[in-house]
Amino acid sequence: MPLPRGRPRSFDAEAAVERAMGVFWSRGYHATALPDLLRATKLSRGSLYAAFGDKHSLFLRALDRYIADAVTRMDIELDPRKEPVDGLRAYLAGYVDRTSGAHGRLGCLVIATTMELAGRDADVNRRIASFFKVMEARVADALSRAKAAGKLADGVDPANAARILVCFVEGLRVISKTAPTGTITQAAADALLDRFIR
């Protein structure tokens, strides 16, 4: 195959996606106008449309990126080679951190997108439903390993507890969007986990 001839692509598409992600994250899909995206990505209209097709496709790329980051983080926190209870503690601590202080007000792109688009956008719905399933499965897995190691309190079912933990952290992100708390949240997270472990 012959080498490409002319001027080489001079911008980093992945970096542009990341910047676009930031805008969607802080404003939501509908409230993000094209000029916002152009400013953030430092791309011209032409380049943006040539590279990503349209606003919706770019949004999907940004959402995928956000989800991939979240899954990566989870894979580290809940790594099967670590102590499962430590992993769960780290997982919860991450959410406490992300919902405290200035971070808290940022909110979560997945939740915002769920509420704004999931009901009417099949592409979005697929991605998010699968993300929540993955998350719940990872947590359930850690809980199962904890149970096998005799670390769980009597009568705790990993599947139920996983759903509880996932709902708890997602709920945290919602209520801390209006009023980030910090210490109370940390105490609640500790109290919740303490109910499950021995």
Added chain:
Amino acid sequence: MPLPRGRPRSFDAEAAVERAMGVFWSRGYHATALPDLLRATKLSRGSLYAAFGDKHSLFLRALDRYIADAVTRMDIELDPRKEPVDGLRAYLAGYVDRTSGAHGRLGCLVIATTMELAGRDADVNRRIASFFKVMEARVADALSRAKAAGKLADGVDPANAARILVCFVEGLRVISKTAPTGTITQAAADALLDRFIR
């Protein structure tokens, strides 16, 4: 004071607010266009603007209505004259119901608004922050009464448990927006409450 003379107001403003609420609820604030509201309220542009000022004010009215309904429901479920544990069970059952089957996909106007507007709209933020505070306080109150009656498990702090329960139900509404579940959710709610009561 003299009686009003001319043609009397012929539409029910509160009913219009309720219909508008339905539209905002299912589409979100930005995705709701004026024609949507006109269709739903069956009002003309002129009447709608005369009665409510503008889109934002109408939205605030709808949000207030939604919150008032939620608080009313809570006051019934967590009525201090009832057994507190029964009340908490009813409270959770309400959320299980609202996140199951077809209801689930409807989602929650408060959460959607939190994610879409709370960060940039002070009027909205105030209302929602206060709502979450009220909700948490009511649940904490029920838990305190349960504790006084010796119905709580050892070492359960009502304030922590209240935050946990509130986050759980709000998280439920988020994850069930993409995939309403039902039975699993009911089991999780039962399992969670069982961890707190004796």
Added chain:
DNA sequence: AGAGATATAGACCAAATGGTCTTTAAATCA
């Protein structure tokens, strides 16, 4: 009947929307 108040329908508006296209400058190769 007539005065007074209100509703509707819809024309109208400026601004903003997402999206296309053309022109021009720049960068790389042969």
Added chain:
DNA sequence: TGATTTAAAGACCATTTGGTCTATATCTCT
């Protein structure tokens, strides 16, 4: 140098946005 490819700038487009205003019909009172 000249061919080729790309990016940026911004003109341009139809449509939609939230919002105003006027004309007309309708209703209730005196």
